Amino acid sequence: MDRHVLHENCAALRAEVGALTANWRAAGRYAPRSDAWLRSFDLGFSRELAARGLIGMTWPKEFGGGERSNVERLAVTEELLRAGAPVAAHWIGDRQIGPAILRHGSRELREEILPRIASVDAVFCLGMSEPEAGSDLAAVRTAATAVDGGWRLTGHKIWTSHAHHATHAYVLARTERAERKHQGLSEFVVDMNVEGVSVTPIVDLAGEHHFNEVRFDEVFIPAHRLIGRLGNGWRQVVEQLSFERGGAERVLSSYPVLAQLISYVTEHAGSELHTLVGSLVARLAVLRRLCREVAQALDDGQAPVRQAAVLKYLGNAFERDVIEALRHTELGREPSSESAFGQALLASPGFGLRGGSAEVLLSIIAKQEARA
Known part of the structure; x- marks a missing residue:
């Protein structure tokens, strides 16, 4: 894209987001806050962004996206963060799960999930951290066992923000016992409303609830919900974390x-x-x-x-x-x-x-x- 055109596009996007957040604040529909992308959840606000084409901005149009650049998306996210806007409902799905599925998911998974993230019909939480694992993401005990038509998932995730609101979870699970802990890991999309999923709130010292514990007890995952290649989860999640970090x-x-x-x-x-x-x-x-x-x-x-x-x-x-x-x-x-x-x-x-x-x-x- 021509540099001048990109600059004009970014300026227009900043103005649009600035006007939207100012109107919402003036109407008393939200108050700016720190850490809003993680703690301030409002489906209505996220869906207004979606209606303006401001979620899934960089994805192909065939999957509900806007085919814009990541630089243009950055202009939007900066303005939302500066305004302390309530963006937690779509942030994880838009920031990293959508791009991960776009890069590694099957066409069936892309067609199923990406338009739903872009419209905020799908709200994602992250099933990465586990009890006793600390910051060692590879110390995964949650396991997925192959069965007819898919997988059975059993395990325990923690610090899972907005799992109590989420329709879907991204889950990193062990699909094979290997000599090295970084091997034998795979990524899945899991429905949060199916049998065997339970969510327990974790209330922080300020009395706020956005953290949760999530347990999976023999949860069935259809085969097409595997993201990318079986056993390639570590390589994929390291790449995915570049979207997050x-x-x-x-x-x-x-x-x-x-x-x-x-x-x-x-x-x-x-x-x-x-x-x-x-x-x-x-x-x-x-x-x-x-x-x-x-x-x-x-x-x-x-x-x-x-x-x-x-x-x-x-x-x-x-x-x-x-x-x-x-x-x-x-x-x-x-x-x-x-x-x-x-x-x-x-x-x-x-x-x-x-x-x-x-x-x-x-x-x-x-x-x-x-x-x-």
Whole structure:
């Protein structure tokens, strides 16, 4: 696409999203919050985005998509995150499950699932983490056993955001016992409303419920719900995590706090925070450039594993520093769970865990550099 045309398209998309979120806020239909992409769930808002063609933007039209670029999609996601909009209903399906199915799923699976994600008829949760596994994604015990017509799934997942709302789950399961734990893993799409699936809420310290435990007890999965090749799950999930780690949500989850900081130093001339906030804004500019480079790599058909890991590692540190900076103002002295600062503070322990800990990310970066 011509660079000038791309710039104009992105500007138009930003304006459209800005007007939509402003109208919703003015009507009292949502209040901006930190960590909105994970914690703020509103099917109505997501479906309005879908009606405007703003979900599944990069997918082929035959599968319900808009055939736009990942750079254009980045413009939309940045504006949604800056507005603290309630996007959790579609975020996981649009961000990573759809692209994973598009890359690796059978045509039957693409035709079945992708249009439903794009219209928000399908809401996905992620069945990755397991009890006692920590950040070791390969320590999967959940197992799928081959049976006539498909698979039987038994196991236990944890920290599964919005499983109580989800119509479908992405599940990483062991389909073969192998010498190395990274081998013998496969990816599946599982219906959440079938017999054998149970969801137990996990309420956090703020009294919010978005985490869950999910148990699968001999759950039947039709054969075509396998994503990609049997036993190739580890290679596929590492690629998929580049979609998860390389997005603007690794940089802008605490944007409402940064906006407050900027307003504060603007109103308090000569504040000692001017230099600190200036450095944060400069870091944000660099991180946004990294987001764009990841998006451009995706448009080029690459799986930018290392770039996404770098972005998440640096983005986690940036977001923690934004929150810490607000502590130096009266805005941060008495945080409440209703304030942008309080919401970001409560969410911050998860910044360095979800999508991979710092140690995991540094290992990925080092290995990728060694191969280069």
